[in-house]
Amino acid sequence: MRHGRAGRKLNRNSSARTALARAQATALLREGRIQTTLTKAKELRPYVEKLITTAKGGDLHARRLVAQDIHDKEVVSKVMEEIAPRYAERSGGYTRILKTGVRRGDATTMALIELV
Numbered sequence: 001m002r003h004g005r006a007g008r009k010l011n012r013n014s015s016a017r018t019a020l021a022r023a024q025a026t027a028l029l030r031e032g033r034i035q036t037t038l039t040k041a042k043e044l045r046p047y048v049e050k051l052i053t054t055a056k057g058g059d060l061h062a063r064r065l066v067a068q069d070i071h072d073k074e075v076v077s078k079v080m081e082e083i084a085p086r087y088a089e090r091s092g093g094y095t096r097i098l099k100t101g102v103r104r105g106d107a108t109t110m111a112l113i114e115l116v
Contacts, residue, residue, distance in 0.1 A: 008043055021047050022069055028095075029083065030075050033114035041097045041113040052094045055084035083115065 010017060024044050028034050029051075036044070047069075054065050058080070067076050087094050098112045 008039055010040065010043065022071070025051060026070050026072050026075050028113060028115070029070065029079055030072070033112055035100065035110060035112050037103075038097070038099060038109040038111040041111040044113055045095050045097065049092060049094050051079065052084060052087060053092070055079045056088060058084065 010020070012020065020040070021044065024034065024036060024040065025048050028044065028048055051066055051069060054062050056062070063076065063080055066079055067073075070076050070079065094116055096114050096116050098114070100110045100112055102108065103110050
């Protein structure tokens with residue numbers, strides 16, 4: 001039984017899953033919208049939303065917590081100075097997932113994940 005085992009494995013070991021989440025979060029926060037598979041988008045959503053909620057603190061500690069996961073200084077600055085203040089009045093739900101169809105090669109469901 002899998003009681004208390006949240007999250008998807010995505011056919012990766014734990015370090016590869018962490019690297020994938022960090023890379024996709026960086027790309028999403030830099031671009032504002034990325035296309036990926038539906039399962040990866042569903043895994044990315046809580047990861048990014050927790051980062052934005054942390055960044056809403058606005059102090060040095062919040063910046064360092066965000067910088068632990070986002071290793072691009074420009075993206076960290078963008079999150080702290082542009083993205084987090086934009087959602088100051090919003091208490092969650094910073095991202096939207098839109099299904100875009102199936103991938104031609106393996107027929108997996110594709111999705112756009114974007115910042116609201």
